[in-house]
Amino acid sequence: MRETLAGTGVMIRLGLRRDRWLLPFWIAGFALISYSTAVAGAELYPELGSRVEAATALNATASMVALFGRIYDPTSIGALSLIKYTAFMTAILAVLMAILVVRHTRADEESGRLELLGGGRLGRDAPLASALTISLGANLALGLLSAAALTAGGLPSSGSLAFGLGWAATGMAFSAVAGVAAQVTASARAATGFSIGFIAVTYALRAVGDLAEPGPSVLSWLSPIGWNQQIRAFAGDRWWVLALPAALCLVLVPAAFALRAARDLGAGLRAERPGPSAGSLAGVWDLAVRLQYRLLLAWSVAFVLFGVVIGSLVSNVGELLNSPNAQDLIRRIGGQAALTDAFLAAEISIMGVLAAAYGVSAANHLRSEEASGHTEALLGTATTRIRWAASHFAFALAGVTVLLLLAGVSIGAGAASAVGDAALVGRSTVAALAQVPAAWVLAGVALAVFGWAPRLAGMVWVFLLALVALGEFGVLWNAPEWLMELSPFRHSPLLPVDSGAVPALAALTVAAAALAALGFAGWRRRDLTA
Amino acid sequence: MxxxxxxxxxxxxxxxxxxxxxxxxxxxxxxxxxxxxxxxxxxxxxxxxxxxxxxxxxxxxxxxxxxxxxxxxxxxxxxxxxxxxxxxxxxxxxxxxxxxxxxxxxxxxxxxxxxxxxxxxxxxxxxxxxxxxxxxxxxxxxxxxxxxxxxxxxxxxxxxxxxxxxxxxxxxxxxxxxxxxxxxxxxxxxxxxxxxxxxxxxxxxxxxxxxxxLEQLRHLTRTSVTADLAAVPPGLDVLPGVHDVVVTNHRVTAQVEPAGLGPFLDALTSAGLQSLTSQPPTLEDLFLRHYGDISAGDAAAAVGTTTGRSGVPRPGLPGDGGRRSRDA
The missing domain is CATH 3.40.50.300 (P-loop containing nucleotide triphosphate hydrolases)
Known part of the structure; x- marks a missing residue:
């Protein structure tokens, strides 16, 4: 074995030990979801006629195509049942795999744990090699198990295998992306952020590509998530497409190792420059802004770009609808204007969920500051606990508002320029701002968890993902109504927003305030914990 | 205050x-x-x-x-x-x-x-x-x-x-x-x-x-004494307040409580004292009394000056500055 890889085996064992709950949970989760979806699909669409009708309607709905992609064989029960999983669940898988790789590379490097291990017989490349190996094993296990689950659920075995391998290959491709990101950036947060940003861009690329007529344009072929859809499992099983993510791995993995060889432990590619020798930070609010503004800036840029792109997709909505079935559908839901509204409403509610994710990440700064020991130094001064906690929480609330304002304006601007209707800017801005209280509720949940069970801060993400999954797949899973009602996103008013939305918005705001009060009360009375 | x-x-x-x-x-x-x-x-x-x-x-x-x-x-x-x-x-x-x-x-x-x-x-x-x-x-x-x-x-x-x-x-x-x-x-x-x-x-x-x-706490601990004698008299180790007596040829080392210093020095003088070094108790001794091994200290006090059981000799030389282990 090469010297730089020495100790890879030990690192793999360490990684598996650390992830002994996480990985089985993820793998079993994906397999279980696959199985229940296969079974539910067969129940929902027992006959060919109902399948074709549903598939045609989905293919004709622009917001659905933008979000999930197309169904390439309307007669295929597998393609129809799994429509939401080829892009959407794949993106979630990609995020998880990016987190996994960064967790075992840059995060360990930043915390100094790798320095501790580096004193032993540990080669320079061992951490990255072990992270990628663990990721490869996890992806294969997840893909093969899901394939077996789909087959057990009654779907054809060939398509199931194509689908499972698609997940595995795409997950691995994004692991490689994260491996590169971990070398280029100097912090774990930045590496994860870069990877998630990359995933979002590839998702948007395929959305635009899939909406093009006829069929996917070249943009879909520029996106690893698009590749996964072009495998067309259960609708042709194009095995050769699997070569694309494999090829991407063959390019990115050696690149990551080359980048690692070019830098020092703990350093990014850019050398650290000296900063000001005197500080201008006057208090905890300044500090919160200083620690958080970069992340908000990055999210803002992404929101504006994403907003303009999906807003401008409105013009494609009408063109998609050339089949008689679709034309009939339009008439039933109220004509072209209603269709535009429905499309924008779907996009805006997605931005609402994304803004909530930002709110959680900003509010969770509280926990990461406490766990890293920074809070101890601050609370040793005349700063009170509430003042300090309020600084980060207020930033989270303000950040959510800014993001949704930007989303509303940019979606509106994109749509207005596409269809030549300036009134859309105002309409979509109001609709986007109506998503703010629900996102605040999630930030409130993060604060409440911080106040009462700080070690569970990471579970807020699981909670958010569960809400998203429930909203997206709840009906498919036969989830009870009261459970689905728990989600704040379900109570967010959709476009067009009028005065009728006020009670729901007020209730959500009160819920967020109550959660925040609960969190502050817990934080006032508990010990500082590492 | x-x-x-x-x-x-x-x-x-x-x-x-x-x-x-x-x-x-x-x-x-x-x-x-x-x-x-x-x-x-x-x-x-x-x-x-x-x-x-x-x-x-x-x-x-x-x-x-x-x-x-x-x-x-x-x-x-x-x-x-x-x-x-x-x-x-x-x-x-x-x-x-x-x-x-x-x-x-x-x-x-x-x-x-x-x-x-x-x-x-x-x-x-x-x-x-x-x-x-x-x-x-x-x-x-x-x-x-x-x-x-x-x-x-x-x-x-x-x-x-x-x-x-x-x-x-x-x-x-x-x-x-x-x-x-x-x-x-x-x-x-x-x-x-x-x-x-x-x-x-x-x-x-x-x-x-x-x-x-500090001065007050020092009284609680023992002074390390090292003496070279013409001939080592028997019975040094039964003197009150004298602990951990170790004899090598003509050299005696012992840990002595404040109250036992007078009689101990008298005994040394009458045995033909040739050289004497004493090390005041350091904070380290204080520390070791409480941490080295409390039970060993208690045992030494209980058994008094009999050699053998109480013989938990501190291996380090007095004043060597290193941390001495009591459970050697």
């Missing part, structure tokens, strides 16, 4: 673990108080309770006459704290951190800050992520020492500092003392506490087991 810190019967439990078990701790105004104990004995927990970072499970705590849990802002304006484990924001420079902490504390003396930066030879324009452990420690020290606090709580403040910087730190503490400020200095470095402290408290397993001025 007024008490700046008063802790009575303080208990702190973390779940099933009892970190502090009925701790009594008192610091007088204007003194430098050494707070000694090994890792895990409860030093940092005690300091965090004094800051209101933790909440006591039982007992009463007053700091500068205030309740640290409830009067946080009023209290913290009057004290400065250096955590045991200094964590800084990686993308802020040292200068920015110092100024931020100073502003948050209240009074931040700019000139004093610059003087301290020079004294500790710290470059404030570097990003915190590039600082070594010692330099991170300096950032926290400069931030604390540049304030106008009445009480300084320093948790192992010199860990990571080189000897020159340690010296600079000692100078700062003496300066604070001369200004009538109170300093609580937690440490496991005995020479440091010995050099600086007016009084020390020793904590063991969550309790203060010994407290008082």
């Amino acid at each position: 007024d008490s700046v810190v008063e802790m009575t019967g303080v208990v702190k439990r973390f779940g099933a673990v009892t970190a502090l078990d009925g701790l009594d701790f008192e610091v007088a105004a204007g003194e430098v108080h050494g707070f000694l104990g090994p890792n895990g004995s409860g030093k940092s927990t005690t300091l965090r309770l004094l800051l209101g970072l933790l909440r006591s499970s039982a007992g009463s705590i007053r700091v500068l006459g205030l309740d640290p849990w409830h009067d946080v802002a009023a209290l913290h304006r009057r004290l400065a704290y250096v955590p045991g484990d200094v964590a800084l924001w990686p993308n802020l420079t040292g200068g920015e951190v110092i100024d931020l902490l100073g502003r948050l504390q209240g009074v931040h003396d700019r000139a004093r800050r610059d003087r301290l930066l020079e004294l500790f030879e710290l470059d404030p324009s570097k990003k915190s992520r590039t600082y070594s452990k010692g330099n991170r420690q300096k950032v926290a020290l400069v931030a604390a020492l540049a304030t106008d606090a009445e009480l300084f709580l320093l948790d192992e403040p010199t860990s990571g500092l080189d000897p020159l910087m340690e010296d600079a730190f000692r100078g700062c503490v003496r300066e604070l003392r001369a200004q009538g400020r109170t300093v609580v200095l937690s440490s496991h470095i005995l020479s440091e506490a010995e050099a600086l402290s007016d009084r020390v408290s020793i904590i063991r397993a969550g309790k203060v087991v010994e407290t008082g001025p």
Whole structure:
């Protein structure tokens, strides 16, 4: 074995030990979801006629195509049942795999744990090699198990295998992306952020590509998530497409190792420059802004770009609808204007969920500051606990508002320029701002968890993902109504927003305030914990 | 004298673990108080309770006459704290951190800050992520020492500092003392506490087991005596207050309690004393009495001066400066 890889085996064992709950949970989760979806699909669409009708309607709905992609064989029960999983669940898988790789590379490097291990017989490349190996094993296990689950659920075995391998290959491709990101950036947060940003861009690329007529344009072929859809499992099983993510791995993995060889432990590619020798930070609010503004800036840029792109997709909505079935559908839901509204409403509610994710990440700064020991130094001064906690929480609330304002304006601007209707800017801005209280509720949940069970801060993400999954797949899973009602996103008013939305918005705001009060009360009375 | 810190019967439990078990701790105004104990004995927990970072499970705590849990802002304006484990924001420079902490504390003396930066030879324009452990420690020290606090709580403040910087730190503490400020200095470095402290408290397993001025505590421990004699008389080891007698040829070494010194020296003189070295009890001896192995110490006292059972000879030579192990 090469010297730089020495100790890879030990690192793999360490990684598996650390992830002994996480990985089985993820793998079993994906397999279980696959199985229940296969079974539910067969129940929902027992006959060919109902399948074709549903598939045609989905293919004709622009917001659905933008979000999930197309169904390439309307007669295929597998393609129809799994429509939401080829892009959407794949993106979630990609995020998880990016987190996994960064967790075992840059995060360990930043915390100094790798320095501790580096004193032993540990080669320079061992951490990255072990992270990628663990990721490869996890992806294969997840893909093969899901394939077996789909087959057990009654779907054809060939398509199931194509689908499972698609997940595995795409997950691995994004692991490689994260491996590169971990070398280029100097912090774990930045590496994860870069990877998630990359995933979002590839998702948007395929959305635009899939909406093009006829069929996917070249943009879909520029996106690893698009590749996964072009495998067309259960609708042709194009095995050769699997070569694309494999090829991407063959390019990115050696690149990551080359980048690692070019830098020092703990350093990014850019050398650290000296900063000001005197500080201008006057208090905890300044500090919160200083620690958080970069992340908000990055999210803002992404929101504006994403907003303009999906807003401008409105013009494609009408063109998609050339089949008689679709034309009939339009008439039933109220004509072209209603269709535009429905499309924008779907996009805006997605931005609402994304803004909530930002709110959680900003509010969770509280926990990461406490766990890293920074809070101890601050609370040793005349700063009170509430003042300090309020600084980060207020930033989270303000950040959510800014993001949704930007989303509303940019979606509106994109749509207005596409269809030549300036009134859309105002309409979509109001609709986007109506998503703010629900996102605040999630930030409130993060604060409440911080106040009462700080070690569970990471579970807020699981909670958010569960809400998203429930909203997206709840009906498919036969989830009870009261459970689905728990989600704040379900109570967010959709476009067009009028005065009728006020009670729901007020209730959500009160819920967020109550959660925040609960969190502050817990934080006032508990010990500082590492 | 007024008490700046008063802790009575303080208990702190973390779940099933009892970190502090009925701790009594008192610091007088204007003194430098050494707070000694090994890792895990409860030093940092005690300091965090004094800051209101933790909440006591039982007992009463007053700091500068205030309740640290409830009067946080009023209290913290009057004290400065250096955590045991200094964590800084990686993308802020040292200068920015110092100024931020100073502003948050209240009074931040700019000139004093610059003087301290020079004294500790710290470059404030570097990003915190590039600082070594010692330099991170300096950032926290400069931030604390540049304030106008009445009480300084320093948790192992010199860990990571080189000897020159340690010296600079000692100078700062003496300066604070001369200004009538109170300093609580937690440490496991005995020479440091010995050099600086007016009084020390020793904590063991969550309790203060010994407290008082150094001179007073020294009476509690034994003096190491080494003597070369013309002929070693029998029965040295049955003299009262004489322990751990080891005879090698004409040389005798023993640990002697203050009360036993007179008779022991008489016995040595009458045996033809040729040379004598005695080592006053150091803080280290104090420490070892409480930590080395309490039960071995008790056994030695109980069995008295009989050799054999009580023979837990300290292998290190007296005055060798190294930590001597008692369970060898």
